[in-house]
Structure formats: structure tokens, C-alpha cells
Amino acid sequence: MSFPMLDLPYSPPPEDLAGPRVRLRQWRPEDREGLAAMQADPVVMEHLMPVPDRAASDAVADRITRHFAEHGFGLWVIEVPGVAPFIGYTGLVHVPYAAAFTPAVEIGWRIQKRFWGRGYVTEAARLSLRDGFGRLGLAEVIALTVPANARSQAVMRRLNMTHDPRENFDHPLVPAGHRLRRHVLYRLTRAAFEGGAEEAATGG
Numbered sequence: 367m368s369f370p371m372l373d374l375p376y377s378p379p380p381e382d383l384a385g386p387r388v389r390l391r392q393w394r395p396e397d398r399e400g401l402a403a404m405q406a407d408p409v410v411m412e413h414l415m416p417v418p419d420r421a422a423s424d425a426v427a428d429r430i431t432r433h434f435a436e437h438g439f440g441l442w443v444i445e446v447p448g449v450a451p452f453i454g455y456t457g458l459v460h461v462p463y464a465a466a467f468t469p470a471v472e473i474g475w476r477i478q479k480r481f482w483g484r485g486y487v488t489e490a491a492r493l494s495l496r497d498g499f500g501r502l503g504l505a506e507v508i509a510l511t512v513p514a515n516a517r518s519q520a521v522m523r524r525l526n527m528t529h530d531p532r533e534n535f536d537h538p539l540v541p542a543g544h545r546l547r548r549h550v551l552y553r554l555t556r557a558a559f560e561g562g563a564e565e566a567a568t569g570g
């Protein structure tokens with residue numbers, strides 16, 4: 367399938383990105399267990415297209431590692447040192463279809479239910495965004511979800527992303543009539559990210 371893609375020069379990814387509590391790192395073979403368990407949890411998958419079995423979950427891992435190899439960025443494993451080697455993933459990917467807002471790079475996240483509500487995802491997403499606006503030189507990053515996914519939209523807002531309902535759209539990879547077809551779009555410019563990071567640091 368062909369789709370418009372931002373023309374970004376290849377730069378090799380750092381080995382990891384470390385924050386106060388979380389570490390983003392490359393995938394290891396044993397992470398596939400955690401990924402499969404996470405994607406078999408109906409609570410985690412409530413607002414996502416199903417990943418029906420282990421083979422489909424491994425195909426997700428294959429796509430992630432291929433994206434890193436081809437583009438030098440992608441979905442990192444989120445590790446919480448001293449707590450768990452794999453809690454889920456976050457990172458940046460090329461939007462793999464044509465839409466009104468493409469070409470674009472989007473940020474995504476998915477973590478195991480028992481690690482929700484601790485701020486790990488927002489911290490991890492900030493590390494990935496700093497890499498995207500810095501090393502990769504991105505001017506903007508988008509995020510997408512279904513209107514009902516309030517937790518994901520709360521992360522977007524914590525990151526200083528903004529949403530214009532006029533940009534709501536039908537996801538081209540979701541079949542017509544499917545309950546997950548309608549999506550909301552959030553945007554984050556480099557300036558808004560840097561302003562938000564400053565606010566978080568100064569408590570503003």
C-alpha cells in the first residue's frame with residue numbers, strides 16, 4: 367500500500383531514552399510475551415482494533431521493529447526500572463495511510479492495565495516527543511483515538527495537544543459501520559510542546 371510520508375533524513379536511534387522513572391528502550395525477544403498478554407486484555411483493547419491471537423501480536427512486534435530499522439524511530443518498550451522490564455509501549459510512527467492530515471507522524475501508547483494511573487505514559491511520551499522534536503527535527507506530531515477513549519485523550523491534553531472537532535474523521539483502515547471508525551485528531555507543535563514542558567517544570 368502506498369501513502370504519503372514525511373521526508374525525514376535517517377538518523378540512528380539512541381540505545382535508550384531515560385526519564386526520572388521510566389526508560390524507553392529497544393525490543394527484546396522476551397518482550398513479545400508481555401505484548402501478547404497486554405493485547406489479549408479486553409480492558410486494554412476496549413477502544414482498539416482486536417489483535418486476535420499470538421501470531422497477530424507477534425506481527426505487531428515485527429512491524430514495530432521493521433519501522434525502527436527503516437526510519438530510525440518507532441514505538442519503544444516502556445520499562446520502569448526496579449518495577450517491571452515491560453509495561454507497554456509508546457513512540458512515534460509514520461501515519462500509514464492517506465488522510466486530510468497526512469503526511470504526518472503520530473504518537474501512540476498502550477500499557478498493561480495494572481500500570482495505569484501512575485503517570486508513566488505521560489512521562490514516557492514526553493521522552494519520545496523530545497526525541498522527535500529534537501533529533502528528528504519534526505515540526506508537529508499528531509495523535510488519534512476514538513471519541514470514547516477518555517484516558518488516551520487525557521494523556522494528549524497533559525502533553526499540551528489540542529483538538530479541533532472540525533478535524534474529526536473516519537479512519538480509512540477501519541471498516542465502514544464499525545463502532546471504532548470515527549476518530550478525533552489532536553495536534554502538538556514543537557512550540558506548544560516546549561511551552562508545555564516549561565509549564566510542567568515550573569508548576570504552571
Ligand SMILES: CC(C)(COP(=O)(O)OP(=O)(O)OC[C@H]1O[C@@H](n2cnc3c(N)ncnc32)[C@H](O)[C@@H]1OP(=O)(O)O)[C@@H](O)C(=O)NCCC(=O)NCCS
Pocket residue numbers: 409410411413414475476477478481482483484485486487488489510511512515517518521524
Ligand atoms: C491510554 C493509556 C495509555 C493512559 O494511561 P494512564 O495511566 O491513564 O496515563 P498516564 O500514565 O498519563 O497516567 C495519568 C494518571 O496517573 C496519575 N498519577 C499518579 N501518579 C502520578 C505521577 N507521579 N505523575 C503523574 N501522574 C500520576 C494521574 O493523576 C492520572 O490519574 P487519573 O487517570 O486518575 O487522572 C492507558 O489507559 C492504556 O494503555 N489504554 C489502553 C490502550 C489505548 O487505548 N491506547 C490508546 C490508543 S489511541
